[in-house]
Amino acid sequence: MSYNLASQVYMDLYPVLARKIKYTIIRANNEGLPIDLFCGGRSWEMQQKEYEKGRELKEGIWTISDLHRVVTNAQPGDSWHNYFVAGDFAFKDEHDDWTWDIPTKYWHRVAEIAKEVGLEWGLELFGAKLSDYPHFQYTKGLRIWQAKGIVKADGLKALWDTIEKEEVV
Numbered sequence: 198m199s200y201n202l203a204s205q206v207y208m209d210l211y212p213v214l215a216r217k218i219k220y221t222i223i224r225a226n227n228e229g230l231p232i233d234l235f236c237g238g239r240s241w242e243m244q245q246k247e248y249e250k251g252r253e254l255k256e257g258i259w260t261i262s263d264l265h266r267v268v269t270n271a272q273p274g275d276s277w278h279n280y281f282v283a284g285d286f287a288f289k290d291e292h293d294d295w296t297w298d299i300p301t302k303y304w305h306r307v308a309e310i311a312k313e314v315g316l317e318w319g320l321e322l323f324g325a326k327l328s329d330y331p332h333f334q335y336t337k338g339l340r341i342w343q344a345k346g347i348v349k350a351d352g353l354k355a356l357w358d359t360i361e362k363e364e365v366v
């Protein structure tokens with residue numbers, strides 16, 4: 198188990214978030230929880246591709262055609278991954294393959310560590326869908342519509358600066 202800060206998955210992530218993720222991984226690994234960062238930031242084009250999984254266009258509306266293949270309900274701009282302030286962890290099995298098939302208590306322990314450094318947990322933000330266990334973000338309680346407005350007006354760096362200055366809520 199090792200993480201690699203130069204690896205693709207950390208690319209373009211908000212550096213403060215990247216450090217908090219790295220800290221969480223090291224702490225968890227030291228406790229015998231073999232997690233690593235599975236997914237980091239996503240461009241709006243990538244988000245669209247993710248959104249289309251399990252959906253098909255019917256009369257101009259994206260409609261779910263295969264629920265098991267759906268990976269996100271967020272359209273481009275509606276996911277914190279699109280602002281590079283979110284990451285999804287996954288566990289590694291004994292063959293070093295990714296796995297999400299682990300008891301939820303281990304996710305709770307990862308979340309305890311992550312929350313110590315101010316990360317916000319998908320399970321607590323979005324509810325108890327299994328897909329939200331791996332998701333962590335660093336927004337200090339900003340809303341996605343606020344993020345969208347800031348980025349539209351002043352760019353991504355302005356959003357990161359806002360998060361940095363924001364009081365923890």
Ligand SMILES: [Zn+2]
Pocket residue numbers: 278283284285331332333
């Ligand atoms: Zn996520």
